[in-house]
Amino acid sequence: MDNYMQRNGEIWAFENASKQELRVALANDHCENGDGYDGVVLGLDGGTTSTVCGYIRRCLAEVLSKSGSNRSAVRAVCLGISGVNHPTDQERVLSWLRKIFPSHVKLYVQNDAVAALASGTMGKLHGCVLIAGTGCISYGIAEDGREAWASGVGPILGDWGSGYGIAAQALTAVIRAHDGRGPQTMLTDKILKALDLSSPDEVIGWTYADTSWARIAALVPEVVFCAEASDQVANKILLKAVQELALSVKAVVQRLGLSGEDGNGSFPVVMVGGVLEANKSWDVGKEVVKCIQEFFPGAYPVRPQVEPAVGAALLACNFFMKELKENKHS
């Protein structure tokens, strides 16, 4: 984030280290376009509707103070947040934001995948984003505004390309090797060591003691390690994840026709999340891109250089400017 601040003087981004992972970005003169606009816009990213709203107030004061600005300068706010899929969800969050900000502030609520896409396209809503962290989701939007989603349905509904999915399959492989249903694998020693357990039997108790998805997804590096050491079971799990992630993108691209009529059209695939950023010799993100480009040679990967919160700030700018222009012409 500091790097980004040095590279681009137009946008200041501040990371809030709260447990809820709320991040706040603040865009200033970037949005100025000669219309006499001289305020700031805010981008917020993270959390879910159930946890984030109580923290916004506190974070905002801090961010505005750090940037030498204050609440009255805020013109527009865009919040990227997970679990916002229906207009009713948006309305609920908007009504919370409305209580925090003065009535003249323009408020926008988007699914966090939309902010993630914007973080890779510098605010332009076009193309596809693939997020693979603890969960995974693919989102795309066409030039005409049509949207499509794939995956993002959690572990019960088979998000096998997610960090959780990869790690759950690795834990399963340990159990299967132990009870005789599956081949022996390096994953056993590696995972037992990582969890400080002495027997595969104890993996069962560990798994159900706390079914937080993030806790299980934290085992992904062990799987990558074993795959890099040529463990066939770990390798197979990662290959399956690659196929699943590429399939999510493919489904979105096909529904929106992002690759054009001849299938060779150019479009960005923004890649976000720990699973895609491994940057090891077994590179899940790289393999996913290869797999996508087999179907769509014009797909080009983008690895965002800024936080999703900056994406949200860019969206706030764009939405705000669009409204200003529309009001001017009406």
Place this chain on the structure above:
Amino acid sequence: MDNYMQRNGEIWAFENASKQELRVALANDHCENGDGYDGVVLGLDGGTTSTVCGYIRRCLAEVLSKSGSNRSAVRAVCLGISGVNHPTDQERVLSWLRKIFPSHVKLYVQNDAVAALASGTMGKLHGCVLIAGTGCISYGIAEDGREAWASGVGPILGDWGSGYGIAAQALTAVIRAHDGRGPQTMLTDKILKALDLSSPDEVIGWTYADTSWARIAALVPEVVFCAEASDQVANKILLKAVQELALSVKAVVQRLGLSGEDGNGSFPVVMVGGVLEANKSWDVGKEVVKCIQEFFPGAYPVRPQVEPAVGAALLACNFFMKELKENKHS
């Protein structure tokens, strides 16, 4: 259960309809063997260690009263209960039972799979049992007392042959057909109708609103219906479940050497649980048996005619008689 009472005058079984699904069986003169033993033994089955113990006291009074017996006549009790895998679990449950029964009563605690095996072998502990209801588990015991387990590790660790596993895959198939990742399937209409939902999008909310495994497993009949109507997606899910269940049995049989040195030895495979009892034209249980017999021609399926609680009562008899004999000879 009434049928059983008419067929076999030696054992009375009473079903308790509590929500915890505790079942109690009572064996009387069946155990009498000329040693002057004239009391009753009790078999209890069901629930988990966390829910069942508070209910035992109340159920017992009812059962004993119905049978015209009373607490002082009880000689031995065997409780079959899930989640009892380690001696420490057994000790904890035993200490609870100890508070309920007078000190002269012999108490035995077994995993519910052991009681289920006994329900198919009339108390003899030899062979293999496969349980596939909401969850699934395979347990086996050799003549020399060696035991082995496979599966029984819950949904996160991939019990794909369980009712939960089958239904979760069906829900996943509905989502994948909807977002473009998978083929269209009859499961969509069938499951939406069963859940009274209007769109596959609503399946996500339904799934995570209450992640009780039994609630999801209740969709198995919809999957069987679609497979019987030649839906390829449903068919594939059931075929995978069959392979998984057969694999669990295979793992146990191989580890114990139940099929003998030449692999053709005869042994029972007791089949228990809703998934195996479908008794429809797409018969999961029948397919599992076929699959097992390809590996082990001497495996013969047993579908118990009595409740697992009766199995527990038979175990109580056998353990009790064995102790009496040992004490006599010592």
